[in-house]
Amino acid sequence: MSVKVLTANRLTDGEVVWLGANGEWLEHIDGALIARHAEAVNALEEAGKSAIKSNLVIDVNVIDVEERGTDLYPVRLRERIRQLGPTIRLDLGKQAEKPKAA
Amino acid sequence: MYRYDEFDHAFVSARVEQFKDQVERRLAGELTEEQFRPLRLMNGVYLQLHAYMLRVAVPYGTLSSRQMHKLAHIARRYDRGYGHFTTRQNIQYNWPALKDIPAVLDELASVEMHALQTSGNCIRNVTADHFAGAAADEVGDPRPYAEILRQWSSMHPEFSYLPRKFKIAVTGADRDRAAIQVHDIGLHLKKNEAGELGFAVYVGGGQGRTPMVAKKIRDFLPVEDLLTYTTAIVRVYNLNGRRDNKYKARIKILVHETGTEEITRQIEAEWQAIKETDLKLPQQDVDAIDTYFAPPNLVQRPEGWSGLAAARKADHAFSAWVDQNVTPHKNPDYGVVTISLKPIGGIPGDATDAQMDLVADIAEKFSYDEIRVSHEQNLVLPHVAIADLRIVYDLLLTDGLATANAGLITDIISCPGLDYCALATARSIPVAQRISERFGDPERQADIGELKLKISGCINACGHHHVGHIGILGVEKKGEELYQISLGGSGDEICTIGDITGRGFSSEEIVDAIETIVDRYLEIRTDKEETFLATYRRVGAAPFKDALYSEVANAA
Secondary structure, three states, X not given: OEEEEEEEEEOOOOOEEEEEOOOOEEOOOOOEOOEOOHHHHHHHHHHHHHHHHOOOEEEEEEEEEEEEXXXXXXXXXXHHHHHHOOOOXXXXXXXXXXXXXX | OOOOOHHHHHHHHHHHHHHHHHHHHHHOOOOOHHHHHHHHHHXXXXXXXXXXXXXXXXXXXXXXXXXXXXXXXHHHHHOOOEEEEOOOOOEEEOOOOHHHHHHHHHHHHHOOOOOOOOOOOOEOOOEEOOOOOOEOOEOOOOHHHHHHHHHHHOOOHHHOOOOOOEOEEEEOEOOOOOOHHHOOEEEEEEEXXXXXXXXXXXXXXXXXXXXXXXXXXXXXXXXXXXXXXXHHHHHHHHHHOOOOOHHHOOHHHHHHHHOHHHHHHHHHHHHHHHOOOOXXXXXXXXXXXXXXXXXXXXXXXXXXXXXXXXXXXXXXXHHHHHHHHEEEEOOOOEEEEEEOOOOOOOOOOEEEHHHHHHXXXXXXXXXXXXXXXXXXXXXXXXEEEHHHHHHHHHHHHOOOOOOOOOOOOOOOEEOOHHHOOOOOOOOOHHHHHHHHHHOOOHHHHHHHOOOOXXXXXXXXXXXXXXXXXXXXXXXXXXXXXXXXXXXXXEOOOOOEOOEEOOOOEEHHHHHHHHHHHHHHHHHHOOOOOOOHHHHHHHHOOHHHHHHHHOHHHHHO
């Protein structure tokens, strides 16, 4: 089932970020605040507006994601590419970072 | 090459300072994104999927070695070690941090470059034939006129908020290498019967969601009238262009809806009113700009030809590269070298910082310090002595820059597509890479001959798919990438918009579909001399559609 998270680009450097459950903007989708019903989606949208006002992020959007086990999988290809980096340059973007220690 | 005068320096520096201040105010929260967005766009700063993007203008595609070294330096220091040369003869950096961009603009200004008017609803970077000043078939160098247009259009107070963006291209040869008929204004520099220079003027061409071939509204406009006439065109557009609908706001729609005859009448009427004003170009001003573009004093190098024959005999790969990537120069001792940025399976238009430095070094030693960027996303060394071709080839080989495919099926134009672009609906680069690999065999592509394949990842058509002999448009349908094919487009002097073949193809199917088209062409061409485009123009779409869609073909 698809649920929603809030994503944006960081003002200073354009880095792709997601709003975390802790209220911080995270550089990885893990830990993103998940909205499972309409009221929660409204809350995400409000959080987005407020983040724009505080000049932390730009281009704020609520996006659809699927919960696959413990992972969040964006429904649209565009968002999966934002999550990882260019599919033609695996050495760039978030996909190029070293895997997290287990 | 053009050199900034005091006014240019002061103007560009002032703009850098102004933008530095705007960025500081944005980062301090004094400007909202809504306020800042139009300001950053005026300075070439976009937001893409992964980061900001800085689009740097390369006016009429001309660069010196010093400038190319600077582009390499910026890629290395402020970006991720590469840049992307675009179909607008610009370069884009895909990863700059906003806070660093004023410093980048400072660096650019130090070599007389900028990012002004690479975005926004203004007159954009003026493009020109990438062989300008060198090609054997040239009537006159289009760049002095492109430079005059650049100076006139930079921060033009009347034309800074047009209904939509506005693109001007200039060519100086009958063979149109600048795709002038798919620009808002296309200028073809030519001579009249008295031997005087002037322009054939085309208006209202463009690609995007409503592709149109420009209409010729004047067969010969004297050079002195360049700015008065251009002003008249842009003024009529500025007044009457559709501001109510973004998708109908380009001049092509105005020309189409108004009719060529009526729009010409309006332009001519406006022109009559301003024809004898300050904008009329004095010959001494044209001459002054002309001197900047005087051809370099080419040393006679007649020894090249005998050596070339021997070198070609000894090395088949070198010979193929000379055949494909070296074109005739005005001076028979020289050639114009196309440096392909389309390695087999590579990313069209991308160059690493090291490659940029290498090209700059080669240009300094072997091409009179000149480099060109082509709208086909390649680089050009305009003045290479035939005697130096072998050494230039060997140097290019050292960093993967000697692919012998200029004009062939693997010399693909591709926009960045969904891998980078916020507007894209599908990826285009991976499709280009797979097609390049499929047809990468040198003998196979040489046998196929000239075939311009162009891919866009959305309807905006930055990849020029409408004028590809084979064009591919990527769209999103039901969450999947789908690729539509068009055939028979051409951006040269016989300009045509390609015809869509029919239903689109999935990402898995698209490369096979292209191969089906190419195989059908090889079956039905009269002989090897008949190019894909000539065959298409002779037989039309039917044989290709049959091959793509017939049940027999599908069952096979």
